[in-house]
Amino acid sequence: MEAGQGKSLATLVANIEKLEITGSSDVTIQSLILDSRKVTTGSLFIALRGTQTDGHQFIATAVKAGATAILCEELPDQISSDVTYVKAADSAQVMGLIASTFYGNSSEKLTLVGVTGTNGKTSVATFLFQLFRNLGYRCGLLSTVQNQVEDEVIPSTHTTPDAIALNHLLATMLEKGCSHVFMEVSSHAVAQHRISGLHFAGGIFTNITHDHLDFHKTFDNYIKAKKGFFDQLPKSAFALVNVDDRRGSVMVQNTNARVETYSLQTLATYKGKMISDTLAGMHMEINMREVWFRVIGRFNAYNLLAVYGAAVLLGEDPEVVLTELSILKSPPGRFEQFHSADHIVGIVDYAHTPDALENVLQTITELRNGNEKVITVVGCGGNRDAEKRPKMAAIACKFSNRVILTSDNPRFEDPNDILAQMQKGVPPLDYKKTSVIEDRKEAIFTAYSEAGPGDIILIAGKGHENYQDIKGVKHHFDDKEILIEAFGNYPKS
Numbered sequence: 001m002e003a004g005q006g007k008s009l010a011t012l013v014a015n016i017e018k019l020e021i022t023g024s025s026d027v028t029i030q031s032l033i034l035d036s037r038k039v040t041t042g043s044l045f046i047a048l049r050g051t052q053t054d055g056h057q058f059i060a061t062a063v064k065a066g067a068t069a070i071l072c073e074e075l076p077d078q079i080s081s082d083v084t085y086v087k088a089a090d091s092a093q094v095m096g097l098i099a100s101t102f103y104g105n106s107s108e109k110l111t112l113v114g115v116t117g118t119n120g121k122t123s124v125a126t127f128l129f130q131l132f133r134n135l136g137y138r139c140g141l142l143s144t145v146q147n148q149v150e151d152e153v154i155p156s157t158h159t160t161p162d163a164i165a166l167n168h169l170l171a172t173m174l175e176k177g178c179s180h181v182f183m184e185v186s187s188h189a190v191a192q193h194r195i196s197g198l199h200f201a202g203g204i205f206t207n208i209t210h211d212h213l214d215f216h217k218t219f220d221n222y223i224k225a226k227k228g229f230f231d232q233l234p235k236s237a238f239a240l241v242n243v244d245d246r247r248g249s250v251m252v253q254n255t256n257a258r259v260e261t262y263s264l265q266t267l268a269t270y271k272g273k274m275i276s277d278t279l280a281g282m283h284m285e286i287n288m289r290e291v292w293f294r295v296i297g298r299f300n301a302y303n304l305l306a307v308y309g310a311a312v313l314l315g316e317d318p319e320v321v322l323t324e325l326s327i328l329k330s331p332p333g334r335f336e337q338f339h340s341a342d343h344i345v346g347i348v349d350y351a352h353t354p355d356a357l358e359n360v361l362q363t364i365t366e367l368r369n370g371n372e373k374v375i376t377v378v379g380c381g382g383n384r385d386a387e388k389r390p391k392m393a394a395i396a397c398k399f400s401n402r403v404i405l406t407s408d409n410p411r412f413e414d415p416n417d418i419l420a421q422m423q424k425g426v427p428p429l430d431y432k433k434t435s436v437i438e439d440r441k442e443a444i445f446t447a448y449s450e451a452g453p454g455d456i457i458l459i460a461g462k463g464h465e466n467y468q469d470i471k472g473v474k475h476h477f478d479d480k481e482i483l484i485e486a487f488g489n490y491p492k493s
């Protein structure tokens with residue numbers, strides 16, 4: 001059965017239980033479509049209950065546009081006699097199963113490893129992708145920064161794509177000869193069943209801290225979403241968890257997978273120890289072997305341990321893995337360093353959660369030799385978890401000599417409202433060292449103008465992003481470009 005080619009509805013729903021089918025299953029489905037505006041003749045339109053609207057409202061539009069079949073949770077009042085209706089308790093979950101079959105169950109033919117956790121998913125998935133390519137495998141990557149099939153870059157719209165795009169990408173990867181695929185599994189993806197129907201060879205848990213409560217509402221729901229990934233792993237898979245995170249053991253409470261652990265603090269299958277950390281590199285001990293890495297920071301020590309563990313669990317030789325890991329570089333916008341002519345260090349980092357910001361600033365604090373100043377430029381995104389705003393400002397103040405609060409992606413919010421919420425987290429004693437410069441470019445330029453030789457400027461929150469999302473329009477904006485432009489202002493007038 002060829003992936004992505006027209007298939008009979010009967011085949012697509014063959015192994016799915018508890019469906020009520022109205023009309024004939026003996027029809028050919030040419031495409032799976034989530035958005036009524038994209039329906040064409042032969043489509044199966046999937047009606048999902050979303051966060052903004054209910055896809056069920058668009059069933060009639062989809063039928064008018066030529067849909068052959070509809071997957072829904074509730075039948076519309078008006079049934080069309082030449083359309084087949086498939087009624088399921090949960091359209092999103094069934095969509096995953098159907099998408100998997102439509103695209104040839106590619107995940108079963110690939111070695112697919114998923115990474116979940118609040119921070120470190122992109123880093124771990126990208127390191128695994130780079131490592132396995134260096135080991136000689138053809139690989140695919142699904143990440144926040146970009147999707148990749150070997151050297152070919154496919155822009156990503158989400159951390160984890162929807163089930164249709166996801167299964168389509170996996171089929172492309174298989175077609176192009178990939179044997180291994182490394183992907184991020186976001187909590188949204190688990191909650192919305194974007195990964196339902198996928199066959200994983202392994203799952204990795206990095207950590208869980210405050211984020212996305214706008215979507216999950218409670219921390220408990222957020223934990224449950226992440227745990228849902230491990231609950232659905234098969235017996236043949238491994239579940240590799242960071243046991244230094246106290247939720248690590250919760251994640252694997254009900255998993256059928258083989259549980260393995262990694263840690264910098266306690267006994268674990270993969271045990272690491274930091275020996276030293278400098279701007280030039282990190283020295284670690286991993287399972288009694290000493291290694292130097294190019295990437296730095298305690299958070300990366302965790303990421304490298306996870307990658308090492310996963311590679312060994314996938315059958316790779318530990319010595320070879322460590323040698324290959326030692327030369328890896330951080331993914332774009334993850335602790336990326338820039339050096340000015342007047343010896344100022346600029347670090348562009350995607351820290352957009354309180355925990356990530358604290359880790360990055362903690363790492364910078366540990367890297368300081370003496371009296372260098374740390375200047376932090378940071379903002380928070382609009383239409384996202386508002387609770388993290390004052391927390392991130394407080395963390396920036398705690399670890400920096402100077403803080404410039406600025407705009408991130410305001411989306412549909414007023415950036416000044418976001419900044420006012422951030423300011424609530426600034427302790428009164430830190431008012432003097434904190435200022436608000438809404439214009440992000442001006443904020444970065446100001447940071448450089450105030451810095452002296454040896455000082456470190458951290459620009460946090462946007463990392464690899466090359467846009468600023470203002471009222472739904474993405475304007476070109478790249479922290480790295482602006483930093484380099486600012487560094488070009490040397491000598492300072």
Ligand SMILES: CC(=O)N[C@H]1[C@@H](OP(=O)(O)OP(=O)(O)OC[C@H]2O[C@@H](n3ccc(=O)[nH]c3=O)[C@H](O)[C@@H]2O)O[C@H](CO)[C@@H](O)[C@@H]1O[C@H](C)C(=O)N[C@@H](C)C(=O)N[C@H](CCC(=O)O)C(=O)O
Nearest residue numbers: 034035036048050051052053055058158159160162186188
């Ligand atoms: C909150 C969230 O996850 N939203 C995702 C969700 O959209 P939604 O639930 O808001 O959809 P909706 O607008 O209510 O519409 C409901 C349904 O009606 C359909 N519709 C709508 C209008 C119409 O005319 N016709 C029609 O058929 C829509 O196609 C949809 O299927 O389903 C859409 C289709 O799959 C996603 O594109 C969309 O991602 C939005 C853009 C998004 O920003 N998501 C972020 C929050 C996200 O998913 N982030 C995670 C995690 C990031 C991290 O960990 O840091 C990620 O994996 O990227």
Ligand SMILES: Nc1ncnc2c1ncn2[C@@H]1O[C@H](COP(=O)(O)OP(=O)(O)OP(=O)(O)O)[C@@H](O)[C@H]1O
Nearest residue numbers: 118119120121122123144159299334349350351356
């Ligand atoms: N293991 C880790 N623990 C804590 N913080 C980390 C870890 N790895 C990276 N970070 C910090 O978090 C930021 C985001 O890292 P990364 O992009 O790898 O995470 P992510 O989980 O993919 O994020 P997203 O949810 O946006 O996809 C980094 O720029 C760094 O500041």
Ligand SMILES: N[C@H](CCC[C@H](N)C(=O)O)C(=O)O
Nearest residue numbers: 352380381384408409461462
């Ligand atoms: N995947 C995260 C990225 C946040 C990045 C930050 N720059 C922001 O815009 O809030 C999200 O969509 O919540």
Ligand SMILES: [Mg+2]
Nearest residue numbers: 121122144159
């Ligand atoms: Mg990511």
